[in-house]
Amino acid sequence: MQASEAEWTDIEKTIARTAFDQAYKREVEALLKQVQEETSTLTELGELWRLHDFLSAKRHQVEGKYDYEYSALPFVFAGLVKEGWLHLSELEGLSQDKLAKISSLARM
Amino acid sequence: MQASEAEWTDIEKTIARTAFDQAYKREVEALLKQVQEETSTLTELGELWRLHDFLSAKRHQVEGKYDYEYSALPFVFAGLVKEGWLHLSELEGLSQDKLAKISSLARM
Incomplete structure (x- = not known):
């Protein structure tokens, strides 16, 4: 068990x-x-390759972001709040200290 | 002008x-x-990443294939015939020698 996991109640x-x-x-x-909306209007190969570039960046971003480690969670939540995926x-x-940390990080 | 271009009439x-x-x-x-068909039925992120992998391979393949150099054209045409994009x-x-070469390569 990670040390920081002990700081989270059930x-x-x-x-x-x-x-x-x-x-x-x-x-x-x-x-x-x-992706479905952008794909539905594709008419040129160049547009498809731009979609491919977009997916390359998005995959890297999404796979790096959703890291469920208790020590990382305040940072993960702050990012999700900042981006609008979470309120x-x-x-x-x-706990109040966790919420304060997340709230503070989300405003950075 | 490439030497081999001279072997092609207008x-x-x-x-x-x-x-x-x-x-x-x-x-x-x-x-x-x-891509439009596959995208329309996407329900999971894993499927989107599989589409991304497919596009990565396809982009590499398509960009390498359509090489309009006269010296390369017989090979390009043979590949396109083999894959069914050209009859x-x-x-x-x-010329008969070009057609014979393309036809022979396409059967390999």
Whole structure:
């Protein structure tokens, strides 16, 4: 068990997991929708390669972002709040220091 | 002017350019259609990344294939015939030795 995992109560873990999964679901759904919309109007190969470039960047970004390690979670949540995939209110129930840290990081 | 360009008459050049462009158009249209079809049924991120892998391979393949250099054209045409993007009959008018070479390469 990581040292930092001990700093999360069982209730906090449940809140964190739910919020994490919800943000992931939202971002994936939005991404799939965006790709479907952009693909539906493709008429040239150059557009397809631009989509390919976009997916290359997105894959790198998404795979790096959803890292469920307790020590990393405040940073992950701050990023998700900043990008609009999660609202701070969905993290209510976490300790005040965690919420303050996430809120502060999200404003950076 | 490349040495091998001299081996192509003006009529042959016109036939070659038309066939080349036609094959390219067919392959691009088929690729765009395939991507649109596969994208329309996307429901998971893993499927999107598989599409990304497919596009990475396809981009490499297509960009390497359509090389309009006269010295390379017989090989290009043979590949396009083999893959079904071009029919040998669309190259009629090229010299017999060129057609024989393309036909032979396409059967390899």
